Amino acid sequence: MTLSINKIKYIKSLRLKKFRQKYNNFIVEGDKMARELLAHTPQRVVALYALESWLAGANGVSALSPEKIFSITAAELKKISNLNTPNQVLVVADIPEAAQGPEPLEKALSLYLDGIQDPGNMGTILRIADWFGISRVFSSPDCVDPFNPKVVQATMGAFLRVSCIETTIDRLYQEYPGIPIYGAVMDGENVFHTSLKGANGIIVIGNEGSGISPEAERLLSHRISIPPAAHSGAESLNAAVATGILCAVFRNRG
């Protein structure tokens, strides 16, 4: 078939948050992520556009209603893809309801992203949460949209397993009074020396340039830090790297 101009327009419109929210749809691209999506949540697939060669080899496609499957050419894929090098398949999928995870929040470890701006960092943080079995990631309203195509690609599939929920730290604080709220700040206690008491609660991850906002900082119950070497000239760690270190320590120290 040939992709209609209206379809191309629609798919391209999903690059913008405005249209993703209007239609509740987002884009997943590439062989690996499309296969994972088909295996985990085929019901979320709205439409699947793929090269004939990919359709011939992919498991899971046969479970989709044929009206959802479109065989397209490489030139057509290039028109709708967000990747520099389009990878065989592009899926339009429904944005899931933000699931609340298997455990009550008080008994789990969660993240609160406080103004994460970079799509690569956001995707990498979701991937870290996935690795360490953190099922809920809260994000402040000024974060980059987790269904931004660049974020989705950087998650390496984590968006299928980790719920991303937009909220504010004030709301979390009010809804879960007494929940431990951890945040890395310059004068915090070395996280390697902190007693983590079962390691539940919320870890706040600050913005790439300005760190944790004053609104979130005043709600911290535990001020922690990842100490630099004594003579380090570096001013900060990358936000995703700091997230990885904190999650690893929380998951591995009782």
Added chain:
Amino acid sequence: MTLSINKIKYIKSLRLKKFRQKYNNFIVEGDKMARELLAHTPQRVVALYALESWLAGANGVSALSPEKIFSITAAELKKISNLNTPNQVLVVADIPEAAQGPEPLEKALSLYLDGIQDPGNMGTILRIADWFGISRVFSSPDCVDPFNPKVVQATMGAFLRVSCIETTIDRLYQEYPGIPIYGAVMDGENVFHTSLKGANGIIVIGNEGSGISPEAERLLSHRISIPPAAHSGAESLNAAVATGILCAVFRNRG
């Protein structure tokens, strides 16, 4: 003054490794990194191109020979810059000799990058090394060039303090017989439970897609791991995130 076509050509040629090696020059851009370069190693500056407004406010410029300083317009800066949003100043600098760091290798912690391809990852890893006071980062010949402009920008200035030395793991193994060589592999021992005995040696960081190469894996003296959660669906951590976790653990566990 007006930038000559030959100068523009020369500066732009430094985007390619071939020309960086030929002339032993590389590019540093932006207010913050230019100031740091002037403060730390003004002798490395070959030429500094900046807006008049920046030159008026910058300390350290007066220490440079006037022939090295060029006041240019925003339009000229745009022509030579590698940034999407040029930031006031661009410096052509000498690539330093790979310094061997203050301590003997056997008494220090170092990294060996085994085929890191992504400039953002390479820069972030150098920034992590800087944070944790690791002064030597070895890189395999198939790594992205550490003086690639995207790497330099991602280091946030770490390239001024961390030596990046191209070598092979075989050469390191032969030159420093018996040095501990750590690497994260799927069946390794949880790094949080590993005895780190003073934490000296070389940590091998694998390629983003394929991990540690067979050549490096067979030389590992310590097979370690960053364990995922029991039911994690994630296949891997980002290479820079894994580096951050390993460095944090090595620096904080005796």
